[in-house]
Amino acid sequence: MGVAAVFPKPLCSLTEASYNLRRHRRSYDNPLIAEFARHFGMPKFRIEVDEATRTIVSVEVERDAVCGSSRFVAQGLMGVSVDEAEERAGLLHHHYPCMAAMGVDDDYHDTLMHISGHITKEQVKEQIKPFLKIVYITPPGRVRRK
Numbered sequence: 001m002g003v004a005a006v007f008p009k010p011l012c013s014l015t016e017a018s019y020n021l022r023r024h025r026r027s028y029d030n031p032l033i034a035e036f037a038r039h040f041g042m043p044k045f046r047i048e049v050d051e052a053t054r055t056i057v058s059v060e061v062e063r064d065a066v067c068g069s070s071r072f073v074a075q076g077l078m079g080v081s082v083d084e085a086e087e088r089a090g091l092l093h094h095h096y097p098c099m100a101a102m103g104v105d106d107d108y109h110d111t112l113m114h115i116s117g118h119i120t121k122e123q124v125k126e127q128i129k130p131f132l133k134i135v136y137i138t139p140p141g142r143v144r145r146k
């Protein structure tokens with residue numbers, strides 16, 4: 001028939017060249033699907049951070065999830081500390097009426113809702129990474145050697 005089709009799982013794993021995650025990732029080459037994926041699919045944010053306060057001052061959604069959750073997440077991240085942003089993004093995603101299934105998926109061994117939330121969190125983390133502080137944990141009772 002010559003009809004191109006992709007079946008991303010979850011739908012917000014779709015990019016201009018691939019869909020699905022990890023070992024289930026599949027590549028495709030179709031300009032019409034890629035054009036759709038430029039606007040809808042795997043969330044893509046441009047986050048601006050105030051370096052002095054380490055808070056988010058601007059969030060632009062460059063690519064929204066098909067369900068619209070990325071815009072909802074973006075609005076909820078305004079004024080949030082970078083230290084809290086990744087987890088807040090995940091919570092906001094789960095509070096939005098995302099259409100991803102809550103049954104455990106056989107391929108991912110998790111719900112597509114959770115996978116979708118992790119995608120959103122990873123995209124936010126990628127943007128705020130330069131502003132995150134590395135936390136070193138010293139176990140109680142550890143003696144520092146000089």
